[in-house]
Amino acid sequence: MSTIAKALGLLDLFSDAQPALGLTDVQRLSGRDKATVHRHLVALEQAGFLEQDASTRAYRLGPALTRLAGMRVRTVPEVEMLRTVIGNLSREAGELVHVSRLQGFDLVHVHHAEEHEHPVRVSFDAYGLPPLFATASGKAYLAFSPGGVLDLALADPRTRLPGAPAPQRIEIEAELKQIATRGYARNRDGLRLGVSSVAIPVFDAAGRAFATCSIAYPTGRGGKATEAHLARLLMQRGEEISQAMGGSVPQHIVQLWTPAQERAAS
Incomplete structure (x- = not known):
């Protein structure tokens, strides 16, 4: 060196x-x-x-x-910062990888990559992202945000699908607690039959969740083992993704995303 x-x-x-x-x-x-x-x-x-x-x-x-x-922020477009890491993650996962940013409670497309040869793919609309409570991305964001954010989200009807009732607070709090403990959110056939996803938060320079990264895949591609594999890939790249967007992952989240055997060896 x-x-x-x-x-x-x-x-x-x-x-x-x-x-x-x-x-x-x-x-x-x-x-x-x-x-x-x-x-x-x-x-x-x-x-x-x-x-x-x-x-x-x-x-x-x-x-x-x-x-x-x-x-760097002024001269390097955000998409350019993400292109390499998201492309590599998509090739490694063999699935669609998508980064979205939160504007209010709307998920706004930032960048996506689909670097694989599978003939069966997830249909993706960058300009028609579903609302917060209907997605793994939205729940990943809420699980790693301060509690007051959930209060505001529950009060806003735009955070759920049209005509859908507001989530029950006890149920959603329990789910978000599980996500915060597990390190990632998951959605299996919850939004569309045959489509599953896993997602993690992306953190800004102050260590606050402000965006998300998800991997979406056809449910038929596999069960819990597939979910665990894709979530592990996502968490392994979590720091790199946040850093590409100018952020920093809080140390306790780094520990959460680090496999137990790696923590034991360090």
Whole structure:
């Protein structure tokens, strides 16, 4: 690994839980010698990637990162950010992968990919997405949002299919709790007979759910084993998807999405 890569790699040590780190902290977390760490921190500070608090001497992320992040948002279309990761996920899953953003309580299409050769495919309308409570995507969003969001969604008739009654609070709360524990939402023949899906939330830079990513597949392709396989692929890509959209996945969600054997080995 080059000297530049090693220095920039120190930026990954900063997080919501650890927004400020001293020299000793960085040395301990990186496992490098003190002189090398100090040299890298000074170089990063001079470049504006870090700044040092004059009173505590601790380092935190610097203004250059804000400028570069803003430039990326302005100059790189969101679809372009997602194209590679969603295309790869679709090829790996062999199914339709779809990213949608929440505007109010409407699911709005952002990008989708269908990179497979199956003759039987899910019919997909990017401009006619169903309402929140009728989809795995909508429930994934609600399960990882603050409780007040559910109150607002239940009060808004646009969040359910036309003519459908409002979900029973006790039932929907129980379902959302299961989703939050499991890490993903699922929908089997719930919206259309013969179509199933799994979905996860996508998080913004503040770690708040603001979009979703789902995999839709013909129910006839398989049962619980297929669902578990596709959900696992989706959760494995969860951090990459949020990062592609400029976001950051909260650490407890990262842990939830990490297989038990990987957590045990870390």
